[in-house]
Amino acid sequence: MKRTHYCGEIKESIIGNNVRINGWIDDFRDKGGVIFFTVRDRSGIVQILVLPEEQPALAEKARELGSEYVVTITGVVHKRESPNPNIPTGYVEIVAEEIILLNKSELPIFHIHDEANVNEELRLKYRFLDLRRPSLQKNFMIRNKLYQITHKYFSDNGFIEFETPVLTKSTPEGARDYLVPSRIHKGKFYALPQSPQLYKQILMVSGFDRYMQITKCFRDEDLRADRQPEFTQIDVEMSFVEQDDILELAENFTAQVWKDIKNVQVNLPLQRMTWFDAMTKYGSDKPDLRYSMEITTITDIVKNSEFVVFKEAVNLKNGSIALVNAKNCASFSRKQIDDLTEYAKKYGAKGLAWIKINADGIQSPIAKFLSETEMQTILEHSNAETGDLLLIAAAEFERCYTILGALRIEVARITGILEKVKNDFSFNWVIDFPLLEYSEEESRWVARHHPFTSPKKEDVESLKTDPQFARAIAHDLVINGYEVAGGSIRIHQNSVQQTIFNLLGFTPEDAQIKFGFLLDALQFGAPPHGGIAFGLDRLAMLLAGTDNIRDVVAFPKTSSGLSLMDGAPTPVDSKQLSELGIALAESTKNND
């Protein structure tokens, strides 16, 4: 039964050899006087030939086979009479001598072919079949390579691999926790880690100096095409370093991965962009730099204009007016512009002003509100040429640029720019994030990254007077507009940490209850330290060339968090609940 070769290894170089393969029946073509079928394993497919006249018993056995039956085939490798150059093993075939049926299969629910476009709901329910498709198998080979490169790279660089707990303490900041009830301590809960953040910092205090871990993280938030509730991080932390050291290590790692897996040379060092520049040029804190289409700020140009929408925006605290130049889009129809307006509204735009630069002059609903000088200055600053369409947003700073950032991507999609750059890669750092942001919901400052992020030295003093302007020593690595890694230099001085907690509205008692163990650790000789964590799934996505994270996760959840194959989550036995001291609220009881 044991194989001598994988199917994909049956090549011209072993013609004449006696071989044995294991695999699944991929396709069956019975021509009457000659029978062909193909067998598939993880390496590819190979054609088997049976000649009924010469081997009637074997032919009879072959005719019993069906799609996805599991077989062992023994035979001799022959050169094909009529080769098929479209498959790697297409110049040879195995002339069967023995066929062993190891297991039958029900009729497959769908074809095990890459071309088969099958409803994802079915694919997830029958994931064991879906995962047989060559394209998915390829994705997991890539993912495996990524694991191996990661272990080697960090080991070679002196990092020590750890495991941190999965049953941890719930912390209130950040994402919603997944909770695990304790049986021994009824009424108390563990939380699954949103990330091993505090543990890795404590390992730094313990003196391990360089830590890494490939680890699962859990966040109970709504999902997206690039977000799963459980996901894998390459988690890294280093002592006695500055931000430059972390960026250098991380970009060398990234370059290594792209070289080994994609054979792409990444030019180092990577471009670094401040958060402010990313926002004002690209309207995003994770800009896709495979194409340009930069945003132009025109707040100062139109601040005295008659247009009431601009007036209102200027009067906002931190109000901004800016535009994106959609090159060669002046031909857009009224309907297309209406669609763009609707699109902008999703991001909180109240409306969308536009200027068309037609061959016969300017066309714009707001032209009448702008002076000749204002219009000319706008055209100059945005490098507007005949045929261009300027899309203008006016709102509070972050809203205004976010709207334009979304439009920038949408215009790139509509005009085919995204399609053109789909095989390119762009890498860049975004640094100097704001340390805090004001939460209207909670009426307090919250940490933008996490509460242990160090402010920039020069901004520590102003923290107390102008917290909104304080910048963090934080860094995100962006590839093709995806945030694939993020990290920071941490606070290692208890006094600074207390200042931050104070700003976040925690009393010393609160802080002690929530993060006391970290605060304790910081008082016992914490070294300066910092780190970064890569989203392994997103890296795998980019390497595999897919925009769907479920294509690189073996058993993913749907966008509502269900696992369609096993049915999780499910109700549990009342006995299990009572052991945990848990009673369901009346309203949730029949929710299965």
Place this chain on the structure above:
RNA sequence: GGGAUCGUAGCUCAGCUGGUUAGAGCGCCUGCCUGUCACGCAGGAGGUCGCGAGUUCGAGUCUCGUCGGUCCCGCCA
């Protein structure tokens, strides 16, 4: 929490302003076929139109609810 969109044969889909017996391609079954590889030819089987109400003489089609998929906003330190 909100928005958009989808759910018809095993799979992918068509099915118009409501109207007789719901169709196609692929797959499947039976037979034929000595170089197929999206094999070919002939014949055949296969439907709770996601589910539940409602409107109507009559619902795959209209309305409401519900379940599920996908994408997005909010959310994701």
